Amino acid sequence: xxxxxxxxxxxxxxxxxxxxxxxxxxxxxxxxxxxxxxxxxxxxxxxxxxxxxxxxxxxxxxxxxxxxxxxxxxxxxxxxxxxxxxxxxxxxxxxxxxxxxxxxxxxxxxxxxxxxxxxxxxxxxxxxxxxxxxxxxxxxxxxxxxxxxx
Amino acid sequence: xxxxxxxxxxxxxxxxxxxxxxxxxxxxxxxxxxxxxxxxxxxxxxxxxxxxxxxxxxxxxxxxxxxxxxxxxxxxxxxxxxxxxxxxxxxxxxxxxxxxxxxxxxxxxxxxxxxxxxxxxxxxxxxxxxxxxxxxxxxxxxxxxxxxxxxxxxxxxxxxxxxxxxxxxxxxxxxxxxxxxxxxxxxxxxxxxxxxxxxxxxxxxxxxxxxxxxxxxxxxxxxxxxxxxxxxxxxxxxxxxxxxxxxxxxxxxxxxx
Numbered sequence: 001x002x003x004x005x006x007x008x009x010x011x012x013x014x015x016x017x018x019x020x021x022x023x024x025x026x027x028x029x030x031x032x033x034x035x036x037x038x039x040x041x042x043x044x045x046x047x048x049x050x051x052x053x054x055x056x057x058x059x060x061x062x063x064x065x066x067x068x069x070x071x072x073x074x075x076x077x078x079x080x081x082x083x084x085x086x087x088x089x090x091x092x093x094x095x096x097x098x099x100x101x102x103x104x105x106x107x108x109x110x111x112x113x114x115x116x117x118x119x120x121x122x123x124x125x126x127x128x129x130x131x132x133x134x135x136x137x138x139x140x141x142x143x144x145x146x147x148x149x150x
Numbered sequence: 151x152x153x154x155x156x157x158x159x160x161x162x163x164x165x166x167x168x169x170x171x172x173x174x175x176x177x178x179x180x181x182x183x184x185x186x187x188x189x190x191x192x193x194x195x196x197x198x199x200x201x202x203x204x205x206x207x208x209x210x211x212x213x214x215x216x217x218x219x220x221x222x223x224x225x226x227x228x229x230x231x232x233x234x235x236x237x238x239x240x241x242x243x244x245x246x247x248x249x250x251x252x253x254x255x256x257x258x259x260x261x262x263x264x265x266x267x268x269x270x271x272x273x274x275x276x277x278x279x280x281x282x283x284x285x286x287x288x289x290x291x292x293x294x295x296x297x298x299x300x301x302x303x304x305x306x307x308x309x310x311x312x313x314x315x316x317x318x319x320x321x322x323x324x325x326x327x328x329x330x331x332x333x334x335x336x337x338x339x340x341x342x343x344x345x346x347x348x349x350x351x352x353x354x355x356x357x358x359x360x361x362x363x364x365x366x367x368x369x370x371x372x373x374x375x376x377x378x379x380x381x382x383x384x385x386x387x388x389x390x391x392x393x394x395x396x397x398x399x400x401x402x403x404x405x406x407x
Contacts, residue, residue: 020364020367020368022367022406023369024367024368024369024371024373024374025367025373025402025403025406026406027373028373028399029403094376097334097374098330098331098334098374098376099334100334101334101335
């Protein structure tokens with residue numbers, strides 16, 4: 001016969017307490033602020049790419065190459081990438097917190113989320129800063145007009 | 151006056167003051183671990199003849215007193231003040247003692263379940279301890295410093311008005327157990343605890359606002375609120391719960407910036 005331990009019925013209910021920092025406060029505030037900025041950035045992006053001039057038909061390598069040769073669009077796209085990725089990742093983190101019932105599920109899902117975030121942001125940033133608008137040896141009609149033929 | 155009234159109803163003496171009655175089916179979610187159903191919850195149906203003035207609580211009383219004495223539910227005052235009989239009626243959290251049967255469409259079966267998110271002990275009775283633990287954590291009592299004043303702590307009508315809405319809470323748990331965030335793992339403080347913190351945070355006589363805001367700044371605190379408004383809809387006292395939670399968030403942001 002083994003004795004089983006019975007939980008003390010008068011034991012107070014215990015909350016799993018981990019942090020008392022302002023992290024959640026800043027995360028919440030970031031969502032509001034970045035949301036407003038992203039509305040401007042994304043609609044500006046869509047307008048410039050799809051409506052101005054020849055509209056959607058103008059998009060090709062030369063169009064993108066021309067845009068990224070200007071620091072203004074580099075900063076615009078970089079801001080869009082970072083804000084959208086942090087905003088979206090934090091949103092999905094919230095969804096995981098709300099719907100994953102087990103701690104282990106949360107850890108796995110959040111690790112995958114972080115991995116996806118890091119890959120996308122690192123690759124995206126790398127492309128924006130190292131993009132070569134005039135790759136040598138390419139046919140001139142595919143390149144932006146400012147490229148001098150190699 | 152009385153004579154006039156009697157004259158006007160003289161045409162139909164039997165109908166005067168008669169309350170319309172109707173047949174209604176009540177479906178109750180039962181949980182009786184010691185019964186043959188074991189740990190599985192099951193539905194029981196009762197067919198009753200009720201009157202237009204009857205509330206859901208009257209139907210439950212009729213079942214318990216005349217049909218099935220094993221049905222278990224909480225109720226104390228039966229007049230919407232004690233907050234004992236919050237339950238999920240037709241999928242919405244309400245007080246059984248404030249819900250008239252005739253308002254619920256008696257043509258269809260009326261479903262009654264225990265409130266969600268808290269462990270069920272028996273039938274409609276849930277373990278309220280996690281709920282009250284969160285309530286205790288926000289320190290629901292006056293916190294002051296210095297000597298006790300020799301007279302009342304005076305407050306202007308405007309200062310009292312500031313937190314008037316949240317003083318109405320009766321701790322029935324209808325809001326907290328209607329919150330989808332609370333359903334997930336029960337770690338979230340819940341609307342009721344935040345409402346009762348709000349009652350003291352915005353009280354001009356209280357000096358414990360900082361401590362209370364710190365408690366609710368926890369990762370399970372106000373920031374888990376998704377403003378789904380389930381709590382505001384569920385509150386039998388008509389407290390604007392979501393608004394109160396937003397005001398607490400605002401106070402925290404002001405403090406941090």
